[in-house]
């Protein structure tokens with residue numbers, strides 16, 4: 001209201017908006033009228049408050065998400081399922097005897113030690129990948145994936161004896177565990193073998209060396225222990241354990257492990 005009293009024209013259509021509409025137009029010379037000053041001031045204030053509010057909204061959303069996540073895990077509450085496009089399926093709960101036995105085995109200290117050793121060993125085989133490497137076959141720096149495969153074969157012998165394995169573009173791993181019922185759609189489990197390089201200058205900042213794979217106070221240290229050798233070893237150890245228990249799948253299970261997820265991802269397109 002005050003503005004209307006002082007000025008004939010409304011504040012908003014500023015000269016700057018003309019430039020927004022036509023980016024090729026030369027900058028418009030602006031006389032320092034009170035109108036423009038006040039408009040600019042208003043815009044600046046708006047911008048300042050947006051700067052403050054935007055991070056607050058982000059923090060709020062993050063906290064809400066985490067809260068929901070943990071509440072669900074800690075208390076095993078039913079998942080809130082909004083109706084609509086992203087329908088969530090009911091969780092599948094294992095019901096067979098063998099799953100019961102395995103669930104019991106998974107809680108043992110022996111199994112925890114075995115899992116920690118399997119993951120620690122995987123971390124110790126460094127599979128760093130760098131941007132700018134040449135293609136597999138022409139650049140020998142991909143060679144460590146052979147060492148990694150040897151490690152997997154030694155650590156999961158039953159898996160390698162029972163599943164068929166196709167190597168895609170030399171280092172991509174595609175396992176197939178044939179199910180008894182061909183009419184069921186297969187289950188696909190994915191992970192990647194490569195890790196982000198560790199900057200040598202940052203080595204000293206690590207509490208434990210980045211390729212030690214050491215278990216300290218319940219944590220396995222090293223590159224890949226979270227992203228994503230944990231997933232890869234978790235999947236293979238699950239398969240190995242199920243095979244040890246004599247379990248066979250009804251539905252075909254496919255495991256797909258790429259090797260350049262942390263760079264371009266182009267070399268495992270075929271996977």
Ligand SMILES: *[C@@H]1O[C@H](CO)[C@@H](O)[C@H](O)[C@H]1NC(C)=O
Nearest residue numbers: 124125126127128129141144
């Ligand atoms: C390959 O493995 C060796 C021995 O662990 C390691 O020194 C080297 O950094 C690794 N190379 C890559 C590219 O990960």
